[in-house]
Amino acid sequence: MVGVLGEGAGVGVPGLDEVAGEFERFLRLERGLSEHTVRAYLTDLGGLLGHLRATGARTLAGLDIVVLRAWLAEQHRAGLARATLARRTACARVFSTFAHRRGWLADDPGLLLGTAKAGRTLPAVLGQDEARAVLDGPEGEGPKRLRDQAIMEVLYGTGIRVSELCALDVDDVDRDRRTLRVLGKGGRERTVPFGAPAMQAMDAWCVQGRPLWIRERSGPALFLGARGGRIDPGTVRRVVHARLAAVEGAPDMGPHGLRHTAATHLLEGGADLRSVQEILGHASLNTTQIYTHVSIDRLRSAYRQAHPRA
Known part of the structure; x- marks a missing residue:
């Protein structure tokens, strides 16, 4: 399908079939979004453009606030989760702004969309005794x-993401300062401290284990x-699930559950919210604040169980 803008369109405006490629390059190169977010946004855009075609529009110029709202309403009627609706709203806003700035749309209809908020559920976390076990x-x-x-100690001891752990190189470990150099979302680099147990576990792995698995393709x-290649997220998830399954009563969770647990235990131990934000690599303090809710929820649970007048 040819997707020119029609009257007033400039030379070099891509057709509808080329829009996704241009948007993908924008997300990767200019926005620096994670691979997961890029894939999600491209899936959302595919749905939006499919809806646009279904309305009978032949050009991108047919994308207006009526189309955007109708597409989102269709998602809502389909029973999609609030988090998914929030992400698709965000994708629509980002895309319409992108298209307007490129000169593909005369106006930016996304500016008229309300901001959908995802419902936040409190993440499951390990108790401190469970984490120790x-x-x-x-x-x-x-x-x-x-x-x-070493993987378990680093995930719990630092709260880093599974993708960040898989990307670690040997030289990213500063043994003297007990810190890791971590490359997070959007290419943002940060320094994350860790404790003596994580250091001991990494030393044991690097001295006694890693040399036995090194191959030509191992690199740093x-x-x-x-088989000697860089570990992948799927392998790390299997490690975490297996270790949790071995502890009776421990909730089943993946690496992100250990990240939630680390953040919660930091706050319970007296760390301030800004420090936890820096350690986790959150761009917004609002994201970190969910862990204060986790701590309060655990406090209420303990109160209900222990207080005779609860």
């Missing part, structure tokens, strides 16, 4: 045991798979 883990000295122990990767 998980980290004590099974006995063993092989490379896999040493690597898995800190954590390796059994």
Whole structure:
């Protein structure tokens, strides 16, 4: 389908079939969004452009506030979760602004959209005793045991994302200052502290385990798979699930659950919200504030169980 803008269109305006490619380059190169977010936005854009075509519009010029609202209403009627609706609203706003600035739309209809807010659910977290039991883990000295122990200690000890852990190189570890150099979302670099248990676990892995798995393709990767390549998020998730399953009563969660747990335990231990924001690499303090709600929820639960007048 040819997707020119029609009257008033400039030379070089892409057709509808080319719009997604241009938008993808914008998201990756100019916005610096994560791979996960880029994929989600492109899926959302595909749905929006499909809806635009279904209205009978033949050009991008047919994208207006009526189309945007009708598309979002259709998603709502389909029963999509509030978080998904919020993301699709955000995608529509970002895309319409992008298209307007490129000269593909005379106006920016996304400015007229309300801001959809995702409902926030409190994440499951480990209690401190549960975390201790998980980290004590099974006995063993092989490379896999040493690597898995280091992974668990680093995830809980730093609260970094699974993608950030997989991207770590050996030189990102500062042993003297006990810090990691982490490349987070949007290419933002930060320094994250860790404790003695994580340092001991990484030392054991690097000295006794990693050399046994190093291959030509290993490069500087800190954590390796059994075949010598850089570890992938799927492997890390399997490690975390297996370690949690071994502890009776521990909730099943992935690496992000350990991130939630680390943040909650930091706040419960007296860390201030700004420090936790910096450690986690949140762009907005509002994102970090959910963990204060987790702590309050746990406090209320303890009160209800312990106080005779609760």
